[in-house]
Amino acid sequence: xxxxxxxxxxxxxxxxxxxxxxxxxPSSNFxxxxxxxxETAKSPEALFVMTLNGDxxxxxxxxxxxxxxxxxxxxxxxxxxxxDSATYLCAFEGSNYKLTxxxxxxxxxxx
Amino acid sequence: xxxxxxxxxxxxTVTGKKLTVTCSQNMNHExxxxxxxxxxxxxxxxxxxxxxxVTDKGDVPEGYKVSxxxxxxxxxxLESPSPNQTSLxxxxxxxxxxxxxxxxxxxxxxxxxx
Numbered sequence: 001x002x003x004x005x006x007x008x009x010x011x012x013x014x015x016x017x018x019x020x021x022x023x024x025x026p027s028s029n030f031x032x033x034x035x036x037x038x039e040t041a042k043s044p045e046a047l048f049v050m051t052l053n054g055d056x057x058x059x060x061x062x063x064x065x066x067x068x069x070x071x072x073x074x075x076x077x078x079x080x081x082x083x084d085s086a087t088y089l090c091a092f093e094g095s096n097y098k099l100t101x102x103x104x105x106x107x108x109x110x111x
Numbered sequence: 112x113x114x115x116x117x118x119x120x121x122x123x124t125v126t127g128k129k130l131t132v133t134c135s136q137n138m139n140h141e142x143x144x145x146x147x148x149x150x151x152x153x154x155x156x157x158x159x160x161x162x163x164x165v166t167d168k169g170d171v172p173e174g175y176k177v178s179x180x181x182x183x184x185x186x187x188x189l190e191s192p193s194p195n196q197t198s199l200x201x202x203x204x205x206x207x208x209x210x211x212x213x214x215x216x217x218x219x220x221x222x223x224x225x
Contacts, residue, residue, distance in 0.1 A: 001170050032211025043201060043216035044154070051211055089154065093211055097161060098169055099144070103153035 002026055004092045006102035013080050014110050020076045021105040023090030027071035032093040035064055035075055038104070039086045047075075047088075080109045113138045115217035117202050123223045124192055132187045132220050134202030141207040143185035144169070144214065145177065147198040154201070160185055161207065192224040 005024045013019050025033065032051045036044040048057040053068040061078045077084055087104040094100070115136045124130055136143065144159040146169075156169030160179040174196055176188040185204075189196060200220045205212035 034211065034213065036214070043218055044214070045216070046213045049211040049213045051209070091154075091214075096167070097142070097212060098159060098167065099156050099212070099214070100170065101146075101154040101156075103151070 002092060002094070002100045004090065004100050004102040006088075006090055006105050008105060009103070010106040010108070012108045012110060015080060015082060017080050017109075018076065018078045019080055019107065020074050021088055021107075023073045023075070023102055025071050025073070025090070025092040025100075026094075027069060029095040030068050030071075030092070031095050031097065033066055033068075033073050034089075034091040034093060034099070035073070036089040036091065037086050038089055044089060049093075077107070080107070082109045082111050085109045113215075115202055115204050115215055117200075117217040117220050119220060120218060121221050123225065125225055126193055127191050130189050130192060130222075132189075132200060132202075132222070134185045134187065134217060135183050136185075136204040136215070137183065138204060138206075138215065139182065140204035140215070141182070142205040142212045143179065144203045144205075145175070145185070145187045146201045146203065147171065147196075148201065148219075149198050157187070157200075192222075194224050196222065197224050198222060 035047040038044040050066040055066045091101045145157040158177040160166045202217040203214040
């Protein structure tokens with residue numbers, strides 16, 4: 001089973017703070033790197049799917065970068081809001097199209 | 112409305128009694144997948160299917176069966192459920208594209224095996 005590591009496991013920030021999380025994954029047999037947002041009692045929802053080394057994607061205040069050569073991706077949230085509170089998951093998609101998820105980073109944004 | 116549906120949403124059953132959890136999507140997606148979510152272990156892929164009649168094992172396939180006879184449906188079968196299969200199960204689907212398989216998740220099925 002592949003090792004997909006996310007850090008930190010949890011994070012508490014104040015409203016307005018900017019924050020970032022890390023996902024590390026194998027650098028071989030890479031196909032895509034996914035980021036999902038998972039709110040309590042809901043289903044995970046896709047934020048980004050990235051395939052190219054050096055790729056950067058942005059959606060509103062959230063952005064992500066990808067380094068496939070060294071096997072890491074960063075997710076950034078600018079000016080965190082209480083509604084950003086959720087678990088953020090990354091997933092490694094290998095060349096066989098199998099997905100392996102990390103255990104997630106639980107973000108709590110205090111008003 | 113584009114969606115992935117799962118049934119049942121909640122199920123309590125006993126050890127050894129065969130059960131099926133259905134999954135259906137109305138988005139004409141080629142790729143479908145089953146996951147289980149357990150505290151401290153995260154989401155783990157059980158089986159996935161790239162298209163009709165094509166299925167592959169994920170990371171935790173033991174004790175499960177799947178079939179993909181139609182594009183829209185991907186049922187998960189537990190032939191002889193055991194208590195260690197108590198979990199929250201998610202079905203997901205995706206278009207097959209060069210840009211990765213962005214997963215659209217169903218609402219989840221909470222299964223308890225006693």
